[in-house]
Amino acid sequence: MSAAARKSVLVVTRHAQPGRSLARAALDTTLATAAFDQPVNLLFLGAGVLQLIPHQDSSAVGVRNLRKVIDSMPLYDVEHCYVDTDAAQRHGLTTADLPSGAILVDVAAQRALFDAHHHILGF
Amino acid sequence: MLHTLNCSPEHPALQDCLKLLRAEDALLLLGDGVYLALAQCSNGQALQATGAALYVLEADARAAGVHARLALGFNVVDDAGFVALTERHARQMAWY
Amino acid sequence: MGMAVALNYCLLIMAAPASGYTSLTAARFGAAVIAQGHILPRVFFLDGGTSNGLATAITAQDEKSPLTEWTQLATAHGTELVLCVSSAVKRGLLDSAEAQRHGFPAATAHPQFALGGLGLLVEAMQSADRVITFGAPE
Numbered sequence: 001m002s003a004a005a006r007k008s009v010l011v012v013t014r015h016a017q018p019g020r021s022l023a024r025a026a027l028d029t030t031l032a033t034a035a036f037d038q039p040v041n042l043l044f045l046g047a048g049v050l051q052l053i054p055h056q057d058s059s060a061v062g063v064r065n066l067r068k069v070i071d072s073m074p075l076y077d078v079e080h081c082y083v084d085t086d087a088a089q090r091h092g093l094t095t096a097d098l099p100s101g102a103i104l105v106d107v108a109a110q111r112a113l114f115d116a117h118h119h120i121l122g123f
Numbered sequence: 124m125l126h127t128l129n130c131s132p133e134h135p136a137l138q139d140c141l142k143l144l145r146a147e148d149a150l151l152l153l154g155d156g157v158y159l160a161l162a163q164c165s166n167g168q169a170l171q172a173t174g175a176a177l178y179v180l181e182a183d184a185r186a187a188g189v190h191a192r193l194a195l196g197f198n199v200v201d202d203a204g205f206v207a208l209t210e211r212h213a214r215q216m217a218w219y
Numbered sequence: 220m221g222m223a224v225a226l227n228y229c230l231l232i233m234a235a236p237a238s239g240y241t242s243l244t245a246a247r248f249g250a251a252v253i254a255q256g257h258i259l260p261r262v263f264f265l266d267g268g269t270s271n272g273l274a275t276a277i278t279a280q281d282e283k284s285p286l287t288e289w290t291q292l293a294t295a296h297g298t299e300l301v302l303c304v305s306s307a308v309k310r311g312l313l314d315s316a317e318a319q320r321h322g323f324p325a326a327t328a329h330p331q332f333a334l335g336g337l338g339l340l341v342e343a344m345q346s347a348d349r350v351i352t353f354g355a356p357e
Binding site for chain 1: 124135136138139142143145213214215216217218219
C-alpha cells in the first residue's frame with residue numbers, strides 16, 4: 001500500500017481500567033493498526049489517564065497488566081502516546097509517572113490532533 | 124467535525140466533550156444524551172454556549188419523551204439527517 | 220440520494236445489545252447509509268459489541284431484535300458482519316471452528332457473523348471515507 005493511500009487513525013481512550021474492558025480494546029486496536037503499518041496515535045483523555053498510574057500489579061486479580069502493554073507501544077511502531085494535561089494534573093500524575101516519550105497535550109493541542117487524523121475511534 | 128454524545132447529563136463524558144467542542148463542530152445527541160436537549164437543562168445550556176450546531180436524533184428524543192419539550196437551538200434529525208451529518212463532517216468522535 | 224458521490228462507510232460497534240438500544244440505533248444508521256446511496260462493506264463488532272452476534276439471544280415479541288436488524292443488512296446488501304475474535308470468544312461467542320477447537324457441541328455465534336482479527340477493522344478503515352463508532356455507557 002502506498003504511503004498516500006494510508007489513512008491515519010487517532011485512538012482516544014477515555015475509560016479507566018480495569019473497570020471496563022474498553023481500555024484493553026483501545027490498546028489492542030492501536031497495536032493492531034500499527035502492526036499493519038498504518039499510522040496510529042493514542043490519546044489518553046479524561047479518566048483514561050488513570051490507565052497510566054505506574055506500578056500496576058494485576059497478578060492478584062488475574063488479568064493482564066495494561067501499563068506493561070502501554071509501555072511496549074514504541075516497540076510496535078505506535079507513533080505517539082498523547083496525554084490530557086488537565087486530567088493528568090487532576091489525578092496527580094507527574095511527567096515521571098508517564099510512559100517514556102508520552103506527550104502532554106492541552107485542549108488546543110487535542111483539537112489539533114483530532115483535525116490531523118483521517119479517522120477517530122472513541123473508546 | 125461531528126461529535127456524538129450518548130450518555131446522561133451527569134456522565135463524565137459530557138465534560139470531556141464540552142471541553143473539545145468548537146463553534147465549527149456539530150454535536151448529535153443519542154440515547155440518554157437526548158436529555159441534554161431538555162429546556163431547563165443547565166448542561167444543555169453549556170453546550171449551546173460553545174456555538175456548535177446541536178442536533179437530537181428523532182427516534183431517541185421520542186423514546187425519551189424529550190421531543191415535546193426541546194430547548195430552542197436543538198435541531199431534530201431523522202436517520203437520513205444523521206447520515207447527512209456524517210457526509211458533511213469527515214470525522215466523528217463518539218462520547219459515551 | 221443524499222450526495223452525488225457515494226462514500227464508503229465502516230461502522231465500529233462497541234455497544235452491547237442488552238444495555239440500552241444503541242445497537243438498534245447503529246443498525247438503523249447502517250440501513251440509512253445504504254438508503255442514502257453510500258456503501259457499507261463491513262461492520263466490525265468489538266468488546267461488548269460482539270454480543271450483537273449471539274445466536275441464542277431472545278428478544279421480547281414486542282421489541283426489535285438487534286440480531287435480526289444486523290442480519291438483514293448482511294442478507295439484503297452483502298454487508299460483512301465481523302466479530303473481533305478475542306472479544307467474542309471471551310464472551311462465549313464461538314463459530315463452528317472455535318466451538319470444535321474448544322470442545323463445545325455447537326457454534327453460539329450467528330452464522331451470518333464471522334469471527335475475525337482486528338486486521339479486518341484496520342483493512343476496512345483504510346478503504347473507508349467514514350468510520351462511525353457506536354458505544355454506550357454501561
